[in-house]
Structure formats: structure tokens, C-alpha cells
Amino acid sequence: MGAVVFTIGHSDHPPEELVRLLTQAGIEVLVDVRSHPSSRWVSHANPRDLKRILGQAGLRYLYMGDTLGGRPGGPEQDDGEPGKGRFDAIRASKTFQQGIERLLEGLTGHSVCIMCAEEDPSSCHRNLLVGEALRQKGVRVWHIRGNGEIQTDEDLRKEKAGVAPNQLEFPLEDLL
Numbered sequence: 001m002g003a004v005v006f007t008i009g010h011s012d013h014p015p016e017e018l019v020r021l022l023t024q025a026g027i028e029v030l031v032d033v034r035s036h037p038s039s040r041w042v043s044h045a046n047p048r049d050l051k052r053i054l055g056q057a058g059l060r061y062l063y064m065g066d067t068l069g070g071r072p073g074g075p076e077q078d079d080g081e082p083g084k085g086r087f088d089a090i091r092a093s094k095t096f097q098q099g100i101e102r103l104l105e106g107l108t109g110h111s112v113c114i115m116c117a118e119e120d121p122s123s124c125h126r127n128l129l130v131g132e133a134l135r136q137k138g139v140r141v142w143h144i145r146g147n148g149e150i151q152t153d154e155d156l157r158k159e160k161a162g163v164a165p166n167q168l169e170f171p172l173e174d175l176l
Contacts, residue, residue, distance in 0.1 A: 005103070005134055006113035007126045008144040015044045019057045025144050027113040029060045029106060033126050034116050035069030045117070062106075067099025068114070070125030087129045100133050107139065119146045122160050 006025055010018055022030060032047065039045040044053060051061040070090070090096050106112055114126050121127040121143040131141040135153070143151040151159070158164070 003104070003107045003139045004142055005107060005131075005139055006111070006142050006144050006150075007121050007124075007131060008113050008115050009117055009119040009121065009124060009126075009146075010039070010042055010045045010115055011117070011119035011146055012042055013146065015049075015053045019053065019059070021144050021146075021148055022054075022059060022113060023057060024148055025113065025150060026111050027059065027144075028111045029062060029113070030054055031068075031103065031106070031112055031114045032061065032063045032065055032116075033068040033070075033114050033130055034065045035071040037063060037065055039117060042117075064099055064103065067095050068103070068130050070116075070129055087125070087132075090129060091133055096133070100130075100137070103130075103134070104137060104139070113144065121151075122156055127156075 006027060008018075008021060008030075013021070030050070032050065037045070037047050044050065047061070047063050054061045070087070103112070103114070114130055116124050116126040118124040121131070127141065127143070131153075135141055141153055143153075143156060145151050158167070
């Protein structure tokens, strides 16, 4: 069936809600892929507090934003918009590739969830950059949504297209 990685956005969830969402999905390791792991609005979303909060719940915290972050900061990875990286350049970098390999190793024997800030994975680098690199390696990517629902890539695409999850199967070309 292949490896699965989950994604989640810490959003504005209180710590106990974040832990509940992760444990409900059976997550063992939370991998933080934020380039700058802090939040003005969510004070507990810094590495020190997350490690403590998750540890108390029996979960592990691992920071990998230095290799899998969406804003690495090199000029060759800048698309002209300050702080916003070019995903193709980031994905091609040796550092990013090493991060993906390390993450793939961690999927063996562990239930892993990659975390960034945004609740909606359709606009977040955890899905568009990291998730895409994992999909290219044959890993299925499932998204833990703020309401606790586990959403597949297919259901996420349907949601963005305005199609109910129980309607139509993708790719639509097969239906024409």
C-alpha cells in the first residue's frame, strides 16, 4: 500500500487541540517544516514549547524547517517577492533533497506528520513543496484538517474544485 505522511497546520489551535488532532490520527512524530518556527498569534507554536507539549503527550517533535522550509533565503531560490521561495529551485537543492531522504527514512516504522502554520494545505508549502516531493517518491499525503477530518489529496482537489467528496472520481478525463 505504500508509505503515508500526514500534514497539519497549527493554525490557531490551542495546545490541547493540536495534541488531540495528532493523537486522534495516530501520529507519533511531528516534523516542523516552517523556515521560521514561531508565530505572533500562537505563542506555544515555537520549538521549545511544542517539544514540551508534545513530549507530555508521548509524541516526538523534530524541527526540519532548515532543510524543508519554504523560505530558505538563498538568492537563487528567491522569486523576487521578499521571503517567498521558488519551489522548483528549492526542490532541486541538495539541502532539500537530503531533508526529503531523512524524512523518508523516518516514515519507516513511525507515523509522521509534517506541520506548518496554515490550516488549509492547498496553499501551504508543506503540501505544495514537501508533499509534492514525497508524492513523486510514491508516498501518499493525507491532511489532518482543523475539524479532525483526514483528507486525501483527491478529496482536497475535489474541495478546491467545488465537488463533494462522494461525487466523481479524479482524474475527470477518464470520465469524458
